[in-house]
Amino acid sequence: MGDQGEDLNICAPPGIIVTTDEGAIIGELNADGDRVLVARGGRGGSHRSDFLPSKGRSQHIRLDLRLIADMGLVGFPNAGKSSLLSVLSHAKPQIADYAFTTMRPEIGRILYEDHRQVSIADLPGLIEGAHMNKGMGHKFLKHVERTKQLMFVELELYKEELLSKPALLVVNKMDLPETQEKLQELLHQLKYQEDFVGLLPEDMVPKKGLEFEHVVPVSAATGQGIEELKARIRQSLDVQIAGATEELHKERIQELQKIRRPPGGNAGARGSVREPRREGQMGPAM
Ligand SMILES: Nc1nc2c(ncn2[C@@H]2O[C@H](COP(=O)(O)OP(=O)(O)OP(=O)(O)O)[C@@H](O)[C@H]2O)c(=O)[nH]1
Numbered sequence: 001m002g003d004q005g006e007d008l009n010i011c012a013p014p015g016i017i018v019t020t021d022e023g024a025i026i027g028e029l030n031a032d033g034d035r036v037l038v039a040r041g042g043r044g045g046s047h048r049s050d051f052l053p054s055k056g057r058s059q060h061i062r063l064d065l066r067l068i069a070d071m072g073l074v075g076f077p078n079a080g081k082s083s084l085l086s087v088l089s090h091a092k093p094q095i096a097d098y099a100f101t102t103m104r105p106e107i108g109r110i111l112y113e114d115h116r117q118v119s120i121a122d123l124p125g126l127i128e129g130a131h132m133n134k135g136m137g138h139k140f141l142k143h144v145e146r147t148k149q150l151m152f153v154e155l156e157l158y159k160e161e162l163l164s165k166p167a168l169l170v171v172n173k174m175d176l177p178e179t180q181e182k183l184q185e186l187l188h189q190l191k192y193q194e195d196f197v198g199l200l201p202e203d204m205v206p207k208k209g210l211e212f213e214h215v216v217p218v219s220a221a222t223g224q225g226i227e228e229l230k231a232r233i234r235q236s237l238d239v240q241i242a243g244a245t246e247e248l249h250k251e252r253i254q255e256l257q258k259i260r261r262p263p264g265g266n267a268g269a270r271g272s273v274r275e276p277r278r279e280g281q282m283g284p285a286m
């Protein structure tokens with residue numbers, strides 16, 4: 001009858017979906033402390049089974065970190081991220097004239113005329129040294145990882161970790177005096193970045209140039225530029241999705257070509273890209 005076997009626990013962060021290799025969902029981990037049973041252990045032997053233990057299940061699984069949103073709003077405290085979310089979507093985030101009003105992500109959705117929805121996450125403000133856990137630090141960066149793209153609200157925010165995603169730069173509060181001049185200055189600096197790098201403290205100099213897909217001046221207060229911003233968000237995500245789909249198709253076609261090529265070579269001209277499609281069942285899924 002022996003001792004009970006120990007449970008095998010595997011720790012994973014919240015926001016994980018556990019699936020089989022085929023993509024069937026076994027369970028979700030949405031909050032701290034959530035648990036999902038992936039494979040039940042076998043029963044121990046008893047007098048009913050002639051003391052023979054039964055075998056437990058084994059199961060191959062995938063852990064997918066779910067995106068919290070298509071776009072994440074990134075900016076210094078008070079830049080007006082929550083105000084922007086409230087005019088872009090129907091979300092009603094808390095807005096106030098003090099830093100760190102937003103403590104956890106709030107998601108809003110933009111609904112486009114063709115019924116496509118884009119989700120925007122309003123994130124806590126980012127300050128210098130977030131990567132050293134200052135301000136909302138690590139929490140902030142963890143949320144940022146889970147968005148497809150970033151929408152920077154005002155500039156100085158280029159933290160290198162954040163620059164690997166496509167990004168839009170939104171210049172908010174354009175209703176305030178002198179913002180027009182500041183915007184021109186900013187556009188000039190972006191265009192001639194190398195000339196300005198010398199003015200920055202060494203640890204703030206980005207290794208990679210700043211590239212924004214679009215720079216959009218807006219005012220959350222008056223609504224100026226908000227429609228254009230919505231259009232830019234959509235455009236930018238559509239381009240990214242189209243790029244990813246094309247990449248996937250290329251990979252599939254390459255895989256199919258490998259399968260088609262007989263082991264002894266002899267693929268010749270017949271191994272063209274179109275060949276596999278004619279066989280029907282193996283064409284790339286659209
Ligand atoms: N004049 C003007 N004020 C704005 C605009 N957008 C936001 N504000 C004001 O700026 C302040 C901060 O706005 P929030 O939207 O709370 O800023 P936030 O970036 O979400 O701030 P945190 O959550 O603390 O990081 C509030 O007093 C807003 O009313 C704007 O376009 N023009």
Ligand SMILES: [Mg+2]
Nearest residue numbers: 081082101102
């Ligand atoms: Mg906020």
